[in-house]
Amino acid sequence: MYVSASQEATPTLAAALTRRGFLQAGLAAGGALVVGFQLPLAQSAQPEKPGFAPNAFIRIDVHGKVTLIMPQVEMGQGIYTAIAMILAEELDADFSQVALEAAPPNDKLYGNPIFGIQVTGNSNSVRSFWLPLRKAAAGARAVLVQAAAQQWKVEPDGIRTENGQAIYDADARRIDYGALVDRARELTPPKDPQLKDVKDFKLIGNPLKRMDTPDKVNGKTVYGIDVMPPGVKFATLAACPVFGGTVERVDDAKARALPGVRQVIVLKDFVAVVGDHMWAAKQGLAALNITWNEGSNSAISSDDVWKKLRAASDKEGAVANSVGDAAKALTQGDKLEAAYEMPFLAHATMEPMNCTVHVTPTSCEVWVGSQVLSRVQATAARVTGLPLDKVTTHNLLIGGGFGRRLEVDMVDSAVQIAQQVDGPVKVVWTREEDIQHDLYRPVYRDALSATVANGRIVAWKHRITGSSVIARWLPPAFQKGIDIDAIDSAADIPYDIPNLRVEYVRAEPPAVPTGFWRGVGPNNNVFAIESFMDELAKKSNKDPVNFRRDMLDKSPRLKAALELAAVKAGWGNPLPARTGRGIALQVAFGSFIATVAEAEVDASGEVRVHRLVSAVDTGIVVNPDTVVAQLQGGLIFGLTAALYGKITIAKGRVQQSNFNDYRMLRINETPQIEVHLIKSGEAPGGIGETGATAAPPALGNAIFAATGIRLRRLPIDRDVLSGKKPS
Amino acid sequence: MVSLQINGEVRTVDAPPDMPLLWVLRDILGLTGTKFGCGIAQCGACTVHVNGAPVRSCLLPIGSVGDRAVTTIEGIGASAVGARVQKAWLDLEVVQCGYCQSGQIMSATALLNSTAHPEDSDIDAAMAGNICRCGTYVRIRAAIKHAAQT
Incomplete structure (x- = not known):
């Protein structure tokens, strides 16, 4: 399936954005040059509505650090590195100064205008970014060149850029991008900036090292399953083994007697045990005597x-x-x-399904590795009845997506559990649950x-x-x-x-x-x-x-x-x-x-x-x-x-x-x-x-x-x- | 209370002796580099070293560890071979999602500790217990050979 054609992206100064949108995008840090642009986001079967709404941002700070804030997530496909390469190429940035930040969930800023979906999937990240990102980066480069021209009182035509600097060869003057930011912020990027010719690419086409890899060989990377909010408890769950079945009754006497077991939570179609650690939760679940109402599907076979x-x-x-x-x-x-x-087929991602949630009467905080962050937020809001802005989400790195993390069922059940737990709770599925309750x-x-x-x-x-x-x-x-x-x-x-x-x-x-x-x-x-x-x-x-x-x-x-x-x-x-x-x-x-x-x-x-x-x-x-x-x-x-x-x-x-x-x-x-x-x-x-x-x-x-x-x-x-x- | 030697430190935990080492590491000690993948010693994501030998921590009760030295992915870089394996993993860009790689690196380090220059059949035997869903096996094999030469 092909994505909708690239939109004509006109780079714009983010000053045009509302302050609220600015804050939500994490862009409020002062003194930076910010260029917003629009990505056509995935899966749209219809043309997008007219009108320009930026959903990704390039931020260049006074120290020359370049940050791209974007909706796509890294799940091992190397997307952060590839996108950073495209940005650095067209901006002539110092690649070592380029960083990527995953955007917070925000339908308005990061979602498709029709469907409101913030999604990583369908092999379309590079395809979606290719032209819009290059245009935005070229626009940012153009205002930096213009700023240098103003500062040096020379014609912009004589200025070239390389490795995060503007250079005037006539008298060998050089200046870092960071030092141009204050002046560049006042300028408007050209509507159709000149893009580099393919033959002039210096970064694109080279086998660069991935940016997310070093912490993945020493155990430091924090996946969703690794988050540890202070005071977190651990839970595991069992859904009715028959699709569509519900809980009839649970005898939890043996489970409650086990050391480390804190709570047995019985909900409509699943049962969860909360403990001091996953072992207690697992032991507790195994000790339950659950009677299921198997419902109308109990005779279905292949x-x-x-x-x-x-x-x-x-x-x-x-x-x-x-x-x-x-x-x-x-x-x-x-x-x-x-x-x-x-x-x-089941997905069998190596990281089993999990989601960590902390619900209070006035807020909900969710930690999860997801391909659809805005749906995570919406699901938590629906289950708790809280407004969207009371739901905070943290998107962690993903231990395998393959389409499984385009779903939010693991969020739905974890929020239901968290509603009954005092403090944060990490819900981790066993592998058996993961294989038997996939989509x-x-x-x-x-x-x-x-x-x-x-x-x-x-x-x-x-x-x-x-x-x-x-x-x-x-x-x-x-x-x-x-x-x-x-x-x-x-x-x-x-x-x-x-x-x-x-x-x-x-x-x-x-x-x-x-x-x-x-x-x-x-x-x-x-x-x-x-x-x-x-x-x-x-x-x-x-x-x-x-x-x-x-x-x-x-x-x-x-x-x-x-x-x-x-x-x-x-x-x-x-x-x-x-x-x-x-x-x-x-x-x-x-x-x-x-x-x-x-x-x-x-x-x-x-x-x-x-x-x-x-x-x-x-x-x-x-x-x-x-x-x-x-x-x-x-x-x-x-x-x-x-x-x-x-x-x-x-x-x-x-x-x-x-x-x-x-x-x-x-x-x-x-x-x-x-x-x-x-x-x-x-x-x-x-x-x-x-x-x-x-x-x-x-x-x-x-x-x-x-x-x-x-x-x-x-x-x-x-x-x-x-x-x-x-x- | 059970005392364990983990990455060169003595750690005392309040946990039942039948509790698998995996959950003690992750949920009590906060050493989350060791991963949960299957819980039945089928995938190798939870591999640690006990006295240098690769062990699936998801089925290893802490009561059976005694005073043997436990090494996890957080500590493996302190050994020369472990550091070489980690570097080879980066040099050959083995990693994709990375979730299984703690276990892969622990198994590979144990292999190189016992067999300095492994043949393909040695790699097959030592690494077949570690599943990688992203399919990085081609590079894992190459990285082990690379680490053996450096």
Whole structure:
């Protein structure tokens, strides 16, 4: 899914802001140059309202320190460093003097004007910032140059900037930005400042060290789970194991007798134990005898989920894209049909869900690592009944987001607990609770049919059936039966196909809540499309690389990625028995990626992935080391899903509970991974989501090449690969 | 009351002997660098050293520690090998979200203490108990080899 186009951002002096907005943004420190600008914030399906409201700020103080205050949060994706690099580049700042501050929650300043959402997600941080931030930084640079010109009584044209200084070469005068701030504050930045030419970039394109890393190797970084307000107590909770169930009664006699247990809190649909430490809370919870009212979902099983999904998939869907006459073209020629299915998945962030809250009669203070800070604040206000300005939030670093921290359920329950506790309480979920009460990547079914002639696809029909996360999470964006995320990378398939029809059927699973999961819509679509492309190549007796390349004339960037990946992976070179190579292509989040997997399947059906090679065109690369890291990690995230990822339902409950039965790839299973970046002058694409999408179809196609067995469901079924079960 | 030797200091805590070391470190002593990940010794986020050996603190009752020396991520930089591993982690930019990295660094330091120049198979054996959800394994492997050479 692509973000709305960049707004025309006119830098403005923050003097235009109200004093109130100023204070909330933390900008009130005197004597600084402040330039505000507007970011188009994510997920907006509609154009934003006209009118300029800055939602990010550059502040330069008299000591030359440059601070960017912005809504995005760091969760390991390296965004703080990349954004700082863009700012320092266009401002010609001293990079060591650049710092980033996460903005406080504030719908007015930092939210999207229509939806009021302050969000980090969808691989769009760099994409959102790219032009607005450069323009704002160039505007700030322009007023600093003008200030220097006034001070020196020379023409601004003769002044250049470098490393946080204005320099007049004619007589070798230099002055620090900090010394220009007082004068610059009185000036107005130009409307359309000159941006640097790409070839003049000094910082962008260099592998700079991340700013958030040093404290992550010595234990000093404070994640949400690490906060310790004075007097904090510790709680853990159990929700009804059946989705939608409630508490009937609780016998807490044994729990209350345990040392360190302070309180047992019984609420409508969960029970919490508060203690002097997590151990007491855990022991207390285990000692409770809880009777649940399991409600109407207690008979739901995975079979029910799949039956319902398959039935929905038989119906016609809302049309997401239509080219030519697919219906007619599908009646002629050599036709292939296939359906692919994806399981529920939990996020399993390494930092389990947690939230620390202190409620008093007149205030609420919340500590949490969140991708949606304004929703955290709104949730606390709703639960307590306090006005928004009585709710203080502290956003901590995030121990893994992957979409899970786009939700605020952990805030809702923690605030309810805190309302009954005297003083602050840290609510930490056990891993079991974290796995069994997630909002899951939806089950999907993709029904595809196509006809081929002369080695090319003539007609293509793709019907995507699954839950709409968008419809729950951002209702105004769900329009005309189309979930813009669920169809992403399918409606805009990169291949040159004359007759095309892509449909979406919204089908909500019984009982199971669904949410965004790293890679989002493209994960499902690219797996189905790239698996089917391989099946069509086979049907056409063509090599999978050649088959794809012949239909990519309209997508030269993807074609170049395909060719590079094929060369680097040694496509076509002989391999040992039961070993195969598979390729998968994707255009998602503005990045063009080709990935080759090399995998071996043994007689027992066990799969060993030897090598992954990705070629990536993500436009101008801000920090190449971060892009490579995101691909490496994303590919492993995707391999985990393909090899092991599966949440199943029985009696209305999730059957998995911890890393023993919801497995993660480990270092001994990790293949050699190579990432090749393609030089490009195009605007930067998103990268955080992409690797998760790339690995599963490449692996599925490698397994087919190794065994001749086509797996149309994930995760891979070792019994099918060993021949114990029919394929 | 239980006495523990942690990062070279004697710490006395009022906690039951069956309480796992993890929660004593985090919730009583405020040493939050050691992380909770699973509670069943499956993920390695809570790894500390007990007399130099890597141990999952989430299942280690403090009553069983005795006078053995406990080292956590807050103290590992005081040893030459620990400091080398931390530096290698930074040199190779291993970290993403960072939540698992305390445990990874503790396991890697223990490995290098026992095997100065580990082969890939040694790394697999020593590090397979540490999960990284961000998928930094490629760089963890490289950083261990880098630390072994410096």
